[in-house]
Amino acid sequence: MTTEEPTLHYAPRSRATATRVLLEELGAPHDLNVLNIRKGAHKAPAFLAINPLGKVPALSHGDTILTESVAIALYLGDLFSEAGLTPLPGDPRRGAYLRWMVFYAASFEPALMDKMCAHVPPANECAYGTFDQVIELLANQLGQAPYILGDEITVADIQWGATLEWALAFKAIPELPVFRDYATRVTSRASFQRVFKDEVRLGAEHEAAAA
Numbered sequence: 633m634t635t636e637e638p639t640l641h642y643a644p645r646s647r648a649t650a651t652r653v654l655l656e657e658l659g660a661p662h663d664l665n666v667l668n669i670r671k672g673a674h675k676a677p678a679f680l681a682i683n684p685l686g687k688v689p690a691l692s693h694g695d696t697i698l699t700e701s702v703a704i705a706l707y708l709g710d711l712f713s714e715a716g717l718t719p720l721p722g723d724p725r726r727g728a729y730l731r732w733m734v735f736y737a738a739s740f741e742p743a744l745m746d747k748m749c750a751h752v753p754p755a756n757e758c759a760y761g762t763f764d765q766v767i768e769l770l771a772n773q774l775g776q777a778p779y780i781l782g783d784e785i786t787v788a789d790i791q792w793g794a795t796l797e798w799a800l801a802f803k804a805i806p807e808l809p810v811f812r813d814y815a816t817r818v819t820s821r822a823s824f825q826r827v828f829k830d831e832v833r834l835g836a837e838h839e840a841a842a843a
């Protein structure tokens with residue numbers, strides 16, 4: 633097992649925002665490699681060697697390189713489980729945890745992107761059925777408790793909360809009270825507020841550097 637601190641390859645106001653917040657929530661010592669997407673740093677050879685797709689987030693940890701937000705969240709949640717945010721094997725919430733994390737990447741994100749691009753694949757052939765089914769399923773789950781797995785916040789809420797906040801802001805999902813309340817509950821946490829504030833600074837710096 634490596635004793636090195638993980639490095640998050642990150643750009644502000646991107647999917648890497650949730651990963652940065654998660655590292656904070658987990659109290660995980662880490663390095664931040666800040667990429668200026670506006671200047672194309674994510675398509676430079678140094679970063680393409682880490683993620684050939686040139687997308688953030690990515691995580692380096694010793695010899696391990698991870699891409700994909702959800703894989704990174706699962707990895708970090710296990711690595712820093714002492715923070716108490718991870719339903720580990722043996723926890724009755726473990727199955728639901730894996731289900732909602734994989735559902736996020738395998739069904740929710742594709743459904744959201746298809747919707748935003750006005751692409752309607754045949755329901756019986758695509759992984760998620762229909763956008764409306766995905767929304768109904770998610771609204772039903774979030775309507776049952778303050779957090780996606782129940783009364784306590786977990787790693788899964790950092791991922792879902794960050795994305796639902798963004799999706800509501802961009803009107804990519806219906807403005808249902810259950811989504812609004814949940815996104816506010818999660819993103820009003822000090823960790824999110826700290827990162828959002830720093831991203832205003834970074835965003836301005838990056839824009840100025842790219843101008």
Ligand SMILES: N[C@@H](CCC(=O)N[C@@H](CS)C(=O)NCC(=O)O)C(=O)O
Nearest residue numbers: 646647686687688689699700701702
């Ligand atoms: N499936 C990937 C998606 C990563 C992704 O699309 N990242 C965006 C930022 S939100 C990106 O790096 N876009 C820059 C580009 O493709 O040029 C994940 O969940 O990590």
